[in-house]
Amino acid sequence: MFKQKLIILALSAFPIFCLTTQAQTTPKKIKTIIVDAGHGGHDGGAHGGYEGGLNSSEKNVTLAISKKLVTELQKEFPEVKIIPTRTTDIYQSPREKADIANENNGDLFICIHADAAALKTGSRVIGYKTVTVYDTKVEWVKKGNKKVKKVIKTPRKVEKPILQYYKLPTQRSGTSVWLFGAHKTDDKFKAIMENEDFNLQTSSDTTDKEDLVKTTNREMKILADIYVKRYQEKSIRLASFVNEEVEKTGRAALGINQRQVGIWVLQATKMPAILVETGFITNYDDERYLNSEKGQQEIAEAITNAVKRYKEQMEAPKPVAPVKDTMGVNKAQ
Template sequence: MKTKFLLLFLCIVCVTVLTSFTNDNEPNTNKFVVVLDAGHGGHDPGKPTKYGFTEKDVALKIVLKIGAALEKNPDIKVIYTRKTDVFVTLRGRAKIANQADADLFVSVHCNAHHSQASGTETYVVGVANTKRNFDVAKEENEVILLEDDYEKHYDGFNPNAPESLIGLTLMQEDYIDHSILLAGMIEHNFANNLKRKSRGVKQASLWVMHNTYMPSVLIETGFITNKEEGHYLNSSKGQAEISQAIEDAILEYKRSLDLNVGENIGAPKKESVVLEKRTSEVYDDVEFKVQIAASSKKLETKPFNFSGLSPISRDKVGKMYKYYYGNSSDYAEIKSLLSRAKSKGFDTSFIVAFKNGEQVLLDKVLKTTSN
């Protein structure tokens, strides 16, 4: 845990509650712990709708279905921020997830707009807000105003002030890559399995996101204000399909953590990568690496554990170990190593950047140091 400000990340949005929460929040190191957060609750109904149903009810029904399915897996422990129609504060949700030492935080919500906008969105923490993303963050953070003495509990944070959102810096940098991975899997399932309109993976300055110390996502399952989509969200069929898509993504994400390490490594592809001559792209004071895997397992950084790749380095972040292939200040060289890693079966590999031993955003490095 890195300081109290590193508390819960993405649930974000609205409000949820902790109901019948006894020993479920105690850390469990033997299982993969998933915290499911149903948005809003109690005196906070969530997004308004003229169709006779509310966001808090839809979100709860979907979360309970996801949880019931995940609980059938003996390797997974499910914790809920609420199981009934109760109100829970943002800081309360953060506390639940962090005390449980969770591996994953998944918050479920419904979107809203004054038009007949439709489609799904999955958010991860971020500060690069567009106008639309700012509006979403503002709406979801406003639940803070329903709490007594919110100025004291949230250090003067004002959900209506853009400068407050800018102040929510990326305290989730250690988990952003895994949050994006899960978010992408969720949106992929919505678009490909359910044939729904996906508005993609997005970033927003959500208070709860910035306060979690685990991979976290906030799912906008659709626009409850859209006539057709709203009724779909409120239907048994729609809720069953949505919960299935999210459950499948969580299970796929869990499998990916151990997919390419040790005895679970996939069969390497036939290597066809040719390392061509390339123009050097050296970035002073920057070290690039290829992240090839992340796992709860601590493995020897030997070639036999990673399909012959070498050198391999390892770093512990929270409860996970991240494994990296190669290191260089030459971006062209690291891109070649990325191709080689993928040819060895590490399909989800990606490039990361470090400065002074600390991981930094790759895009920022490339933009700042380019021409």
């Protein structure tokens, strides 16, 4: 919770409340980070199904990168609890992932995925076969007092090419970072209301229990709305750092993005949350990068460096310009 006291003076018809939260007076320490490997089990996610590809599955790539990320975070922050949502090839629903994060009181949620794009189909001639085709000619012949149409088919042999169809790798490559949509806050709000431990202190002269419940619920909703906005700003800040650290590796950094349909697991966690699309598994070079020890380690280190910058800033905040929702955030369908 934020360490600060928000004193809300209600109208004369309502008692006075003091909401104790942890905020700017004492910087909040980051104690728990949740690392989520996307997909798993029967849900393989995307795969590199193009010709000449490794035919790798997203679920395996995300697990490998997540394990390395957990190791790097543990080395960098031995005082922080690093909790992976999965360490083996098992399926977890988005609800289960969010529950793990919320029940462990995570301070950050980092979800690892691999991107994909639609594969185009190519074709090539791999041989020929002889087939019979028919040339058609129409003649009119006299039959009694009438002329009738007669169709004459003349067969001939031709060589027909045998085509082989295959999938082409996509051209798009690079790493992108995704946030829960700024307009999709209902699930985030609900997660905070259900999981956050608000400490509400009432004035000593509050005696009407019905008024107490009504006003408490109202102030909790106000506070939860504040949390949603702060989590959005913090998510953008961490996403910016991840994007910058990826750029330092020489990879294409595709910026910070929001899906208009939302990303449910990010919206259902009561903490700042980002999703990293580490690369395009349908791209020839990206797929090999994502499956290599070097690539996986490089991504893990880049994210860890970003978390380090974020942690330093959050735990020892300096005067900084407020982060706006529009700060370099791309919106996609």
